[in-house]
Amino acid sequence: MSADYLERILKARVYDVAKETPLDYAASLSQRLGNRVYFKREDLQPVFSFKLRGAYNKMAQLPPELLQKGVIAASAGNHAQGVALGAAKLGTQALIVMPVTTPQVKVDAVKARGGAVILQGDAYDDAYAYARQLEAEKGLTFIHPFDDPEVIAGQGTIGMEILRQYQKPIEAIFAAIGGGGLMAGVAAYVKRLYPEIRLIGVEPYDADAMYQSLQAGRRVKLSQVGIFADGVAVREVGAETFRLCQAYVDEVIRVDTDDICAAIKDVFEDTRSILEPAGALAVAGLKAYVEREGIAEKTLIAIACGANMNFNRLRFVAERAEYGEDREAIFAVTIPESRGSLRRFCDCLGRHNVTEFSYRMTAGTEAHIFVGIEIQNRADARHLAETFETQGFKTLNLTDDELTKLHLRHMVGGRYPDLDHELLYRFEFPERPGALKNFLQSMNPAWNISLFHYRNHGADYGRIVVGMQVPPAEMDDWRRFLEGLGYAYWDESQNPAYRLFLG
Numbered sequence: 001m002s003a004d005y006l007e008r009i010l011k012a013r014v015y016d017v018a019k020e021t022p023l024d025y026a027a028s029l030s031q032r033l034g035n036r037v038y039f040k041r042e043d044l045q046p047v048f049s050f051k052l053r054g055a056y057n058k059m060a061q062l063p064p065e066l067l068q069k070g071v072i073a074a075s076a077g078n079h080a081q082g083v084a085l086g087a088a089k090l091g092t093q094a095l096i097v098m099p100v101t102t103p104q105v106k107v108d109a110v111k112a113r114g115g116a117v118i119l120q121g122d123a124y125d126d127a128y129a130y131a132r133q134l135e136a137e138k139g140l141t142f143i144h145p146f147d148d149p150e151v152i153a154g155q156g157t158i159g160m161e162i163l164r165q166y167q168k169p170i171e172a173i174f175a176a177i178g179g180g181g182l183m184a185g186v187a188a189y190v191k192r193l194y195p196e197i198r199l200i201g202v203e204p205y206d207a208d209a210m211y212q213s214l215q216a217g218r219r220v221k222l223s224q225v226g227i228f229a230d231g232v233a234v235r236e237v238g239a240e241t242f243r244l245c246q247a248y249v250d251e252v253i254r255v256d257t258d259d260i261c262a263a264i265k266d267v268f269e270d271t272r273s274i275l276e277p278a279g280a281l282a283v284a285g286l287k288a289y290v291e292r293e294g295i296a297e298k299t300l301i302a303i304a305c306g307a308n309m310n311f312n313r314l315r316f317v318a319e320r321a322e323y324g325e326d327r328e329a330i331f332a333v334t335i336p337e338s339r340g341s342l343r344r345f346c347d348c349l350g351r352h353n354v355t356e357f358s359y360r361m362t363a364g365t366e367a368h369i370f371v372g373i374e375i376q377n378r379a380d381a382r383h384l385a386e387t388f389e390t391q392g393f394k395t396l397n398l399t400d401d402e403l404t405k406l407h408l409r410h411m412v413g414g415r416y417p418d419l420d421h422e423l424l425y426r427f428e429f430p431e432r433p434g435a436l437k438n439f440l441q442s443m444n445p446a447w448n449i450s451l452f453h454y455r456n457h458g459a460d461y462g463r464i465v466v467g468m469q470v471p472p473a474e475m476d477d478w479r480r481f482l483e484g485l486g487y488a489y490w491d492e493s494q495n496p497a498y499r500l501f502l503g
Contacts, residue, residue, distance in 0.1 A: 005188040008153035023165040026270040043307035052082030057154030072140040074131035077106025079145035084115030097131040103310035146181030147238025156185030171298035172198035176281035178232030180241025187248035201252040202285030211252040231278025255284040262324025279306035329381035334394040
């Protein structure tokens with residue numbers, strides 16, 4: 001079957017709309033990692049993503065009578081732009097169904113290329129189901145974003161270009177995985193010619209359908225997916241992409257949000273281009289691979305697969321990149337409420353720069369400090385914590401605590417004495433007009449809201465933290481409320497940072 005894909009890829013029609021993108025040497029990242037790192041710059045395509053390759057290849061090979069009727073697609077954005085551009089080139093109409101949570105920059109880009117847009121559902125799967133319904137009703141041809149041999153072959157031309165552009169030994173090629181079309185196409189081509197090259201997929205921890213599927217030996221459908229990296233927010237990978245990845249992909253590495261944000265920054269420092277989260281996944285995975293394997297002087301290639309970034313999201317990316325690069329640590333430090341304690345604490349910092357510092361005097365014998373500090377690496381953070389403890393300051397490292405990074409750092413100092421029966425929960429909900437109001441209206445008016453924090457991070461999901469006074473006798477009602485709400489939630493009532501600063 002690999003020979004079949006080799007032929008499909010060699011015959012793929014992509015260059016009517018796509019261009020052969022450069023393979024750029026990443027000098028800064030290479031020096032930091034001690035390896036030769038290259039970026040395959042698919043972010044430089046006309047639609048700022050690789051997706052137009054597969055979409056156009058599929059449409060260009062449709063019979064004229066089907067092409068004339070029009071095409072339809074479901075997409076979080078990049079595939080949609082490829083379909084819209086390809087349809088315009090081929091003189092047909094494109095109808096695109098997109099999730100409501102799709103960044104506006106991608107919706108506008110599809111419309112600008114002549115595509116008609118319908119917003120439906122919170123995630124790709126919802127949009128997909130509605131698109132298949134419209135396909136039957138309107139007699140259109142569905143252009144699948146990943147699970148189609150011609151789409152896979154179109155994406156596989158990236159592998160063909162990489163091998164032509166770099167003809168020395170390659171240790172590994174890294175690619176993001178959503179539905180699996182990019183990785184399947186590249187792997188099918190590269191492994192046919194150079195089986196010794198490692199093909200490594202990269203997924204977020206909260207959208208790891210391919211990782212779980214390969215582990216289980218069958219396709220696994222996720223109950224929900226995180227959509228920070230919206231371009232790979234797919235609950236179930238394709239049947240054909242799974243088959244190909246099972247045959248040719250060496251492994252899938254998972255990364256978190258901070259790793260992705262740090263990778264966006266890495267690419268910017270080398271190219272002055274800003275990738276979208278899904279577009280930077282391969283770079284994040286490459287870095288994780290180097291750290292895990294301890295390799296040096298190897299050639300590693302990451303496919304920078306998309307740059308349709310929502311500008312407002314940059315605030316969040318810049319903040320979290322420091323954690324992903326291990327350049328900032330957050331600590332809660334307890335010091336005696338006595339003269340000279342604060343100065344002794346500051347002496348422990350040495351030459352470290354302080355990025356954030358919150359302190360509030362209390363009526364008790366102890367005070368709690370919230371501090372952000374620039375670090376060189378995780379070992380540096382551990383050394384700081386040990387220094388604080390040696391000086392008699394109880395220390396809690398909060399660098400990996402999600403509640404702290406999203407909310408508590410903006411709320412330190414708020415405390416209410418003798419507050420009975422308080423629960424603390426984090427919630428996420430699709431960011432859309434009226435979403436916050438709807439959430440509040442769903443609350444039982446008999447429960448007192450004792451704490452509430454909401455911050456718009458420029459992302460697709462809104463995040464809030466709520467303190468609620470729920471008497472023990474009403475806990476069953478509370479649990480029913482949680483299950484009926486339909487939003488992701490986390491109980492933070494026992495979080496040590498909450499108890500220090502807000503409890």
